[in-house]
Amino acid sequence: MKNWWKATGLAAAGAMMLAGCSGTDGGSGSGGEDGETTLTAWAWNVNVGALEDAMALYQEENPDVKIEVEDIGRLDVYDKLSTGLAAGGVGLPDIVLVEDDRIGGYAQAFPDGFLNLSEKGFEDNADQFPSFKQDLATVNDSFYAMPFDAGPGGMFYRRSIFEEASVNPEDIETWDDFLEAGKKIKEATGVAAMPLDKFNDDPTFRMMLNQLGTYYFDENGNIDLTSPEAVMAMEKQMAFEEADLIKEVDGWNGTVSATIDGSVATIPFGAWYYGTIIDQAKDTSGDWGVFLLPAFEEGGNRASNLGGSSWMIPSGGDNEDAAYDFLEFFSTSPEAQVIAMEDYGLFPSLNAAYEEEVFTSEDEFFGGQKIWELFADEMADVETPYYTEDYALGLDEAIKAQADSFNGTDPAEALKAAAERLAERTDREINN
Amino acid sequence: MKKNKTMKKIMLYVALVIGTLVSLFPFYWAAIGATNTSGSMFTQPPTLLPGSMLMENIRNLNESIGIGRVMFNSLFTATVYTVLALFICTMAAYAFAKFNFKGRNTIFTIFLLSMMVPYHATIIPLFKMMAALNWLNTYQAIILPNLAYPFAIFLMRQNLLAFPTSLIEAARIDGAGEWKIFFRIVLPSMKPALAATAIFLFLYQWNSFLWPLVALSTTDMYTFPVALSTLFGLSRIDYGQVMAGVTIATIPIIIFFLLLQRQFISGMLGSAVK
Known part of the structure; x- marks a missing residue:
């Protein structure tokens, strides 16, 4: 008699434990108290640190914005992104890193899945990047990605x-x-x-x-x-x-x-x-x-x-504007790009960055x-x-x-x- | 004649030793990699002796993924999953094996067929369900969906079929309730099968990768395999960390197996004889 009570008790305890421990909220970040914004991002490997350092720089002017970067394996990012998009845009971050050879595929397969950056005025920044990076970030004459690193x-x-x-x-x-x-x-x-x-x-x-x-x-x-x-x-x-x-x-x-x-x-x-x-x-x-x-x-x-990659903004998140603003800063700030280059080996595609000292230094x-x-x-x-x-x-x-x-x-x-x-x-x- | 037999035995042992070496080599290679620098994985001839980098690799790995937290996540989900799934699958298997009801074989067949549906096909609907329940990035999201694991049900059913039905009937006549029969009479004799199934379930959940990857979205919820996959960038991979991680990830499986080893082996033999 005792034994089976023990067994069901164990199962019940297990079920209660399950109900009790739910993890922190996933998905897109939330606008917190006091007008604070926490952006969420998916990126892989060294890009994570580069994004965090860029945010530290951005915070000098925008102290109420934070970023949580999830470090995800490069190919795994695509598994997660595809699943979220196919499920109708659930559980996606505010910012995602995508390799250039995939941008077109994503923008075509999920036309409403990503923010059209041209509508936000990204065109004005276009000539700050080499022409091939502009082309790679453009789908049907609109920008869907902000150029980041190149190879x-x-x-x-x-x-x-x-x-x-x-x-x-x-x-x-x-x-x-x-x-x-x-x-x-x-x-x-x-x-x-x-x-x-x-x-x-x-x-x-x-x-x-x-x-x-x-x-x-x-x-x-x-x-x-x-x-x-x-x-x-x-x-x-x-x-x-x-x-x-x-x-x-x-x-x-x-x-x-x-x-x-x-x-x-x-x-x-x-x-x-x-x-x-x-x-x-x-x-x-x-x-x-x-x-x-x-x-x-x-x-x-x-x-x-x-090779090379760019940043995309999944559409429908609460923080689209904040994400756009931060990414625009990151993409066009020579200082942030040089940090990514010197500390993480990510070669920038921002023309102005090439004027910086590191580009004339001897290795x-x-x-x-x-x-x-x-x-x-x-x-x-x-x-x-x-x-x-x-x-x-x-x-x-x-x-x-x-x-x-x-x-x-x-x-x-x-x-x-x-x-x-x-x-x-x-x-x-x-x-x- | 005797000599011939000895020869045969020697040949057998040589074959077994070679088989053992081949199976153990990947583990050895991973352990050696964990004690050397990343670059030494690529030298010619290969580095086959332990180096002195173990502590540094573990320190770097801990900095990259937080070993304690992901180990807890993996152990917790795998253990809870194993306990619950074993309980549910065994009950299901008992019903399939020992109760006569309409459509029993059809349902069982459907269960077995579901093993053939590739897991990837169910991921998006499952993801939608979890999102609707607001369960994304929770432990229950990675524990609950596969609790009824068809292979475990199949394995337990095959073992339970061998249990003499007359014993169950005798107990019924003596007035024992169905729960009591299940827990006091049937289960105690099923220990080897239960141990074997538990190992399968634990391994399944421990190694599970794609679903946890998709369902979990913050680093503090990652399971060990998902955390390990973050070490792979485009061009910069620290193999010292990778190998240290792989080595650490195999330790719980080895411990779990050793704990249940005796039952497992007799369980395998049991089903082999049938």
Whole structure:
């Protein structure tokens, strides 16, 4: 008799405990007493600190605004955001960080889900940002995001490897120059020119496309994988493969591994890779340098971008105006942007920020090179990559085209097949 | 002949040792990673010996996620879930196994079929329900939705089927009430099955990621897996912290398993023999 009473008692106690402990209120922040406003935000990793520090700066003029930033994994932010939007806009924060390649997708899939910033007058700030960042934050001629960080492209290289092969990085102007340099380096040191996860990711191809002013899609949303530029980019990458200059790596960790153990001479990536190098390869201080991506022809465009993100404001929250006001301050304050850059390695896309001292300083880890100046000078020339809401499908097919090329298919053929599959999956037109 | 048998045994043990090493290596790798710097995860040859960074990694991890709080959240939700779910699932299983009522098999089949619905398909409706109840970011939001866990019901039912119905009938004739039969006669003989089911339920809730991620929105409510996922940024990941976190997160499972180990193994054997 006693035992089952005990058991039901336990269950009842458990149920009471449940009822008793409810957590703090989630969802969008609340206007508290005394006119105080607490904004809520979702962001990942280093962006959390950058946002908090910006708020501290903002509070000097606006002492009654606070922010609570929830640190959420990068891809997890999208799971939560999509769920909340699909459920009709419940449980969303006042501010959310979104990567540039997703902005279009979200704004198209949930047209009423985000605040139209143009209606609040964000247009007036537009020319403070590089043109490609403006384009990425715009959907159907309205701003839906405030530009934040960017990933201007560069070739991160190991000085000692270049010196051993007596190759001067300053002499490398075109991809063909780099191919010759790569061969020389391979012969002298046995080290490959660059790493690539051949069958799973295509960052180098994407940067090349961006350099050539094209992408998976063009500005009209048509599929552009069969363009002469795209074919040229893929063929160039294959030229490195044929000379045995690409080291196959396994995903992100493989790339970091190759970076640390010196089995590649360069790593073509966005400026944000700086943070990874100084964090993970501490013993190699002074041995690093950066040069811009080589051009496809002499005097050609060397500017490119890989990655970057912007702030969006989910609509319908109580604090839309407060969130707009704070984000406008953050996005256009050189001081706040420089803090994000110096303390968190987030490369700003605010033109005025490039005038600050850090952009002309020498970096010790990079052998005293003025790397930030190099990246900043590149920003104005970056072409807009047109991601569209079908970016994920485009990426999938482009990677397949790259894999087919590495498996021996002619790059032009592989890209054509990929474009056709992509047209099938997205109902989009193929150019040409 | 004898020699042949010894050979066979040696081969068997060699295979078992290799299997053990392969299964244990990820744990060892995580523990080693927890004691080294982040960069050492990537060196060639791999670092296989303990380093001296354990305390620093734990300190950094604590700064990043607040180990105590998330550990409490995870332990609390997993324990309450396990107790409640075990209670509910066992009662349901008992009904399915020992009571004859109309539509019993149909209902049971529907239950089993529901295991095939991918969890992701139910997340948005569930999220809406929780929002309507104003339960987002609460403990009950992550404990209640899966209390009737079909696999646990299935597992308990299969075990309960083997319980002699005549015993139950004899008890009824002797005048015992249904509750008394359930708690005093049936359950005591089900300890191995209960232990096995409890381990499954605990593991299920402990490892549960997507729903807690979506339902919880403040750092102080995060469970351990959700908190760990915040360590993954775009390009800056401190693997020392990650590995320290992963190692700490496995400790409660190991303790829970060791506590119920004896019952668990006999439970597995019990159902294997049938």
